[in-house]
Amino acid sequence: MSTSTARAVRAGRRTVDIHRPDKVLFPGDGITKADLADYYRSVAPFMLPHLRGRPLMLERLPDGIDGPRFMQKDTPAGYPDWVHRAEVPKEGGTVTHTVCDDTATLVHLAVQACVTLHRWQSRTRRLEAPDxxxxxxxxxxxxxxxxxxxxxxxxxxxxxxxxxxxxxxxxxxxxxxxxxxxxxxxxxxxxxxxxxxxxxxxxxxxxxxxxxxxxxxxxxxxxxxxxxxxxxxxxxxxQTAVAPYSVRARPGAPVATPLRWDQLDDPATHARRWTVATVLEQARSDPWNGAxxxxxxxxxxxxxxxxxx
The missing domain is CATH 3.90.920.10 (DNA primase, PRIM domain)
Incomplete structure (x- = not known):
């Protein structure tokens, strides 16, 4: 199947182009770049409240989970100007982190093969004060x-x-x-x-x-x-921790998934129970119930x- 075409998807108020949408990122599961973008667009209403205003570290796998991976802190110059950024002090200088405040940014990150999002414990307006x-x-x-x-x-x-x-x-x-x-x-x-x-x-x-x-x-x-x-x-x-509803770069495309405390007692609950294919039902139930x-x-x-x- 050709991977040279592009596909445009509506993401909130914007349209995002998915280049090489048929590129397979999870070979054992047949999950493509378009599938990853569709997942993040679908889960955005549940995921964005946990991302907004936070610097991110992005785990990118341009050639899928069988290829090389790297952790991206600095926002590339080629990202659209509507992607929010935060210049953060570090020893000897600063680093400009990506901040995901809307659905379009979440989809854009998926298009860049950012499989997993890791978030800071603080927000850009008060970097030194974790919440x-x-x-x-x-x-x-x-x-x-x-x-x-x-x-x-x-x-x-x-x-x-x-x-x-x-x-x-x-x-x-x-x-x-x-x-x-x-x-x-x-x-x-x-x-x-x-x-x-x-x-x-x-x-x-x-x-x-x-x-x-x-x-x-x-x-x-x-x-x-x-x-x-x-x-x-x-x-x-x-320091960062994996963001809720992030896909992990592992076979099966498992997802970091919020649970209710009573689900801990379910013998079937384990780290890989919820995947890209199954997590939305769990998300819609609001398992944290505001906790x-x-x-x-x-x-x-x-x-x-x-x-x-």
């Missing part, structure tokens, strides 16, 4: 079945959710689309990155101390054994945590 705290839970090495590997992740998420409830912090649960889960806490944006990361470290340390046979905060793999690592490193300045939009201040939670330690 998200993220706990990253990946399975420890076991060599068992996928369900066996995922069981420790499910257990850790449940324990973490209970602790956050005790601290009166709302939390939202999401598959990463890879191997594990993210637990996300919305914040009011009045604490800086150092404060948020220190608090996340203390939450993780408290939980690991209560369950030392199963959980650890040891950064060195050699020190973890078969315990699950409670990773809070995504809470630093310029990711009810921010809290860290001060009262810090006092409650200190009382528990």
């Amino acid at each position: 998200r705290m993220v706990f990253d839970l990946d399975p420890p090495p076991s060599g068992g079945t996928a369900e066996d590997d995922f069981a420790p992740v499910r257990r850790a998420a449940r324990l973490l959710g209970e602790l956050l409830d005790a601290l009166r912090l709302p939390s939202a649960l999401m598959t990463t689309g890879s191997k594990g889960l993210h637990v996300i806490v919305p914040l009011d944006g009045h604490s800086d990155f150092d404060e948020v990361r220190a608090f996340a470290q203390d939450v993780a340390a408290t939980l690991a101390a209560a369950h030392p046979d199963h959980l650890t905060t040891a950064p060195r793999k050699q020190s973890r054994g078969d315990r699950l690592y409670l990773d809070v490193q995504r809470n630093g300045y310029a 990711a939009t009810r921010p809290r201040a860290l001060g009262p939670a810090r006092r409650r945590l200190d009382a528990l330690r």
